[in-house]
Amino acid sequence: MATSLSDIQAKIKALQEQEQELIKSEKHNVIQELKEKISAYKITFKELGFTAPVVATEETAAKAEKKEPAEAKYRDPETGAGWSGGRGKRPAWVNKLSEQWEKDGKKFKDEIQNYLIQK
Helix, strand or coil: CCCCHHHHHHHHHHHHHHHHHHHHHHHHHHHHHHHHHHHHCCCCCCCCCCCCCCCCCHHHHHHHCCCCCCCCCEECCCCCCEECCCCCCCCHHHHHHHHHHHHCCCCHHHHHHHHECCC
16 A cells, blocks of 8 residues: 555654654753753863854944944044044054154143144
8 A cells, every 4th residue: 555645744744743742741851850960970061062152132233233434533644544533553653653752751642632633
């Protein structure tokens, strides 16, 4: 007697339903047993071969978004290069000036004002 495709598919569906019911009924006990053994044997997350999941939060998503460059607040008169006065490292031209001001005993916050972009 030949079995039809629909018969096989019905059997598969019934077995999958049985599988889900078995998992549902036994899962809690299996988890408890595993927790007890992990605790008793002091098994670590790393020893089990797991890595910490990366969880996206609003904060990490915001950091991942590409930020628009900040508007230049200061300008190097020699090269025309700009600097926002904030984000990231100071550009080389600002560092060079800063070193010179320090040697001359001048204060950075006072001297940098001479490089403000006039608007």
